[in-house]
Amino acid sequence: MGSPDESNTRREVDVVVIGAGQAGLSSAYHLRRDGPARGTGFVVLDADPLPGGAWRHRPATLTMAKVHGIFDLPGSRFRTAESTDRTADPDDSADASRPVAEVVADYFAAYERRNDLPVLRPVPVDSVREDGDRLLVGAGNREWAARAVINATGTWRRPYWPAYPGAADFAGRQLHSAGYGGPAEFAGRRVVVVGGGNSAAQILSEIADVAAATTWVTRRPPVFRDSFTREDGRAAVARVEERVRAGLPPQSVVSVTGLAYTTVVKEALRKGALTRLSMFDRILPDGVLWSDGRFVPADVIVWATGFRPDLGHLAPLRLREPGGGIRMDGTRVVAQPRLHLVGYGPSASTVGANRAGRAAAREVVRMLAENMIVGAV
Known part of the structure; x- marks a missing residue:
């Protein structure tokens, strides 16, 4: 984990990942593994002072015994203390009585160290705007000029309060x-x-x-469901994906499960x-x-009315469609192809976030490679 330079600086990088929750770490893992082979690499900017993403904000009364499950980060098995899987890392074991906020924070922190992920924190991003052939990511008096941005800010910082008379x-x-x-x-x-x-x-x-x-x-x-099959999951994700492809605000995957x-x-x-x-x-x-x-x-x-996507920092890019949403093609924003959203719409779940992080990273790496070839011609 790095610490941000407080001076007024502009740094050029290939990719900026915004957010170090499940989706952001998945994206960073695949960027580290698959590329970019050349250039100045990537950085992960996280608003929280410590690892754990949204999990670290859960109440202490939510223990591991109460959690339906913690989904593995790519390349790292998560296990409980009762697991006999000897391939799992000791850092990933968890006692059922421990708060999930503690356990997942430890798991994420170990994951960042083990995979040498360049996470800077606390760096709350204020804005993302166009700057020639780059996207300029601003956080206070610091700026990162990126060839591509993967946004993984999730929803935790934007709780939804419905309006009711009285x-x-x-x-x-x-x-x-x-x-x-x-x-x-x-x-x-x-x-x-x-x-x-x-x-x-x-x-x-x-x-x-x-x-x-x-x-x-x-x-x-x-x-109430006795079980939730793979087919049920695919159907729920498909309903949300249909909306974001049409430029409509996404429904939560959880709301349809x-x-x-x-x-x-x-x-x-x-x-x-x-x-x-x-x-x-x-x-x-x-x-x-x-x-x-x-x-x-x-x-x-x-x-207990849920959350909305935390995307206020993307406002300078004017991405909203007339229907109120952001039109997507997979993880890529149609109106701004250098920007990918993960943990948004159909990937707003832990399993979906992992898949979206991998897809976004691979597409970004491919785009960077194609641009390098074009630039060399």
Whole structure:
């Protein structure tokens, strides 16, 4: 891991990778392995001060025992302490009682060291703009002029808060699930949790033991799945990919997969915390109200309503289509072929992020090689 130079500098590189989560590290791994064979190489810019990506921000109560699974980074098996796989690295072992934030941060840090990945942090990128035949990546008073950019900023820094009538008048506390730190602060409180995903299930399973009352509300009835096949996964990804090819905002892959019967979901069901109500119509100072007159008193509203792609730094490139999204061809942005988005749309999942990182890196390496040949002619 490197440390950024604080002076006002401009550095020329072949590729800039923005973000060092699953998608960014996958991209960096394949860039390191496959090229570029010539030039000034690549750099990974990460906004966080330490490794781990979005995982490092998970609450300490989310332990390895509660996680459905951690997907391997390319070329490195992730295993739990109970694994008998002797080919796995000792740094990658994990005790079921440890917080996932710790375990994955350790795994990512070891991965960066082992693969000699040139990660600079903390470097929050402010902008990406065109500069002749390069893309200029700005972060404060530092700039990187790149032949190509792989953007892997994910969604964690952009939690989605839906607008509901009366929200500004609520006298209690409102927070997004991104700010959830554990059940202790909800002791004796009446809590409404909004959202139909795994984050909502985790929060409900934990606070059910301490809260005075919990209420779960979702826009659509939840779909519980006993299993999720490869065909189901391909169908979900295809639906999202169809939207981004059309220049529409992507749906989350997770939003179309339903809730699997994970340890957390089973625990929440056993506690009776997953009895769902339809979405309320209005927020009052002391609770939430439905159009049929139903009222639920509340001290806290937790918005487990997901995230949106963190792409504000790409605004200078004017990539948005009339439909509101960014038109994609695979990982490549149609309006700006030197830019690839990974962890966006169909690759906004750990397995998808790995594949997208490999695809983006290979296409970038191929583009650089073709440009070198043309330049030599």
